[in-house]
Amino acid sequence: MPELVIKILLTIAVLAGLVGLFIISYLLNKRVPRPEGCDHEKSSQCTQCANHSCHLHQNHNQEKGD
């Protein structure tokens, strides 16, 4: 029984560590400003795939009626 509890705690600790790592990396990435002329994510000019629900797609705002 204690082994099971230890395993569950280890699982939670490993998962929490990895999720924390992702959150930290995401927040750090957000804080770093984009270089000049690299505003591709804001411009929504991508037409590479047919996923119109993606915020990068050219027709994303048009389909929402904005």
Add this chain to the structure above:
Amino acid sequence: MGIVTLIISAMLVSNVVLVRFLGICPFLGVSKKTNNALGLGLATIFVVFFSSLLSYGLYHGVLKPLGLEFLSLVSFILIIASFVQFVEMFLKKFIPSLYKSLGIYLPLITTNCIVLAIALESIGNNYSLLETIVYSLSVSAGFLIVLIIFSVIRERVESSNRVPQAFKGVAIALIITALMTMAFFGFQGLV
């Protein structure tokens, strides 16, 4: 399995796109221009190589000693997503020209199933560190080769103006893919 056999098998015989049908979305989506295909292919090689190394280290250094092998899938997804964030941050800060040329393809690599498949297969096949390195480089090089060949064919087909209206776009792209798949089946007897 010998290293040379592993390279040929991963790159040509069991090509990740044409034989195993992984990474079809970027294959069809980012193959309209050769320059874009080259950029995505190189970025994929970089991310696949380092994420497979990180996954190998995490599995053999943390998960296996603690008896938490069942966490492999979730752990690898988080490791890959975090690694792409760090790569994006590094490029923004230190190599803005490369960041600009890669554009939106860099964050899109997170959702490329090839990256996860290689990390999982390296563990599943009990590859050593050297075999993991060779395997990850070979598979992603196979992806790059197929992507460039496909983009060149697509550019030529688009510029020829001989494609009937009903076949334009995705239809002719899938027909080309089918022909390429049949051509790659010719490598089956190689290994």
